[in-house]
Amino acid sequence: MTYNFDKITDRAGTASVKYDLRQFIFKNPDVLPMWVADMDLETPDFIREAVVARANHPIYGYTFRSESYYESIINWLQKRHNWKVEKDWILFSPGVVPALNFAVLALTNPGDEIIVQPPVYFPFFTAVKEHNRHLVYNQLQFKGGKYSINFDQLEQQAQTARMLILCNPHNPVGRAWKKDELSRLADISIKNNLLVISDEIHADLVLPGNTHHVFAEIDPDLDSNTITMHAASKTFNLAGLASSSVIIKDETLREQLKTYISSLHVDMGNLFGFVATQAAFEGGEVWLDEVLDYIAANVEWANVFLKQNLPQVKMVVPEATYMVWLDFSEFGLTDDELKEFLINKAGVGLNAGVDFGPGGEGFMRMNLACPRKTVEAAFEKINVAFSELLF
Numbered sequence: 001m002t003y004n005f006d007k008i009t010d011r012a013g014t015a016s017v018k019y020d021l022r023q024f025i026f027k028n029p030d031v032l033p034m035w036v037a038d039m040d041l042e043t044p045d046f047i048r049e050a051v052v053a054r055a056n057h058p059i060y061g062y063t064f065r066s067e068s069y070y071e072s073i074i075n076w077l078q079k080r081h082n083w084k085v086e087k088d089w090i091l092f093s094p095g096v097v098p099a100l101n102f103a104v105l106a107l108t109n110p111g112d113e114i115i116v117q118p119p120v121y122f123p124f125f126t127a128v129k130e131h132n133r134h135l136v137y138n139q140l141q142f143k144g145g146k147y148s149i150n151f152d153q154l155e156q157q158a159q160t161a162r163m164l165i166l167c168n169p170h171n172p173v174g175r176a177w178k179k180d181e182l183s184r185l186a187d188i189s190i191k192n193n194l195l196v197i198s199d200e201i202h203a204d205l206v207l208p209g210n211t212h213h214v215f216a217e218i219d220p221d222l223d224s225n226t227i228t229m230h231a232a233s234k235t236f237n238l239a240g241l242a243s244s245s246v247i248i249k250d251e252t253l254r255e256q257l258k259t260y261i262s263s264l265h266v267d268m269g270n271l272f273g274f275v276a277t278q279a280a281f282e283g284g285e286v287w288l289d290e291v292l293d294y295i296a297a298n299v300e301w302a303n304v305f306l307k308q309n310l311p312q313v314k315m316v317v318p319e320a321t322y323m324v325w326l327d328f329s330e331f332g333l334t335d336d337e338l339k340e341f342l343i344n345k346a347g348v349g350l351n352a353g354v355d356f357g358p359g360g361e362g363f364m365r366m367n368l369a370c371p372r373k374t375v376e377a378a379f380e381k382i383n384v385a386f387s388e389l390l391f
């Protein structure tokens with residue numbers, strides 16, 4: 001490996017949500033934080049150097065997105081996902097979550113039905129509810145340790161819903177949806193004129209042996225019914241730089257959203273976000289391939305550890321993302337008891353499964369984008385605490 005992912009970097013005192021809000025979030029400042037989706041692995045040197053080089057110019061005035069910024073995104077999507085995108089299709093948003101909210105506000109009306117597929121990234125719920133749209137759950141099915149879409153239910157729901165927010169790949173259950181699954185979804189979308197917002201922020205975090213399929217590429221008839229959201233932020237650990245892309249081929253749909261975003265004057269963006277995004281997409285392939293191997297090895301280590309030491313906890317092995325979805329239901333604790341136990345007895349800060357909606361009961365989400373020693377420490381803590389509970 002060219003990069004040393006074993007290095008532990010102290011993040012405390014950097015206004016880090018993960019570390020410096022532990023007291024606020026967990027009421028315990030000492031938990032080992034394995035929750036919010038950013039990495040404890042350092043943002044790679046070539047990105048830091050690009051940011052520092054720009055920071056060394058002493059004026060940080062108004063800026064715009066350069067041709068080379070757009071080229072870096074276009075080339076990346078072509079190289080990594082075989083997706084040919086044109087510059088005009090790319091809109092800017094300060095984040096994928098803001099973009100989801102813009103799409104809901106610009107393209108649906110109060111009272112419209114919007115489908116989400118829980119257990120899923122919880123800002124999907126607020127993007128619907130906070131704007132007085134009607135949340136419709138197409139809950140994922142969980143059978144034999146594997147998640148799938150309930151298409152029979154979706155066929156019905158799509159008849160009256162206006163929009164579906166797809167998590168592709170899926171956080172927290174780690175599915176990299178297969179082509180046949182997305183084709184079925186595409187058919188439903190086209191037949192019912194159901195607008196699909198495909199959140200592909202985890203597209204580049206597909207673990208070795210799996211493939212990401214861009215939803216918009218599944219069927220040309222999807223063009224007027226699909227919006228893709230993508231960013232370098234999750235992949236290269238740049239979440240604090242607030243930059244993402246919204247990609248829409250269809251001109252009418254694009255203009256609708258573009259007009260809305262422009263009217264809010266939030267598309268100026270952040271100088272350092274642009275520099276970092278471009279550096280990531282221009283030079284990131286080697287680092288990314290290595291980090292994916294490292295994360296996959298962390299997942300494998302954790303899975304073996306659980307099987308050997310704490311088989312009551314079942315891991316849903318992810319195909320994508322750096323999150324693992326852990327089933328603690330065998331202990332028979334309520335969700336409140338489980339949360340309290342993990343925070344105060346085990347001393348680890350995880351995301352409670354119930355926060356991801358129906359189907360999250362008894363589960364916890366754990367972030368493994370960290371040095372191996374941190375993963376080991378977290379699982380040791382969990383193992384010791386449950387061993388005391390069991391004996």
Ligand SMILES: Cc1ncc(COP(=O)(O)O)c(C=O)c1O
Pocket residue numbers: 037094095096097098121167171199201202231233239243244
């Ligand atoms: C599915 C998904 N979408 C969006 C985000 C966050 O996007 P942003 O920080 O660009 O708003 C996350 C972060 O974990 C995520 O998992």
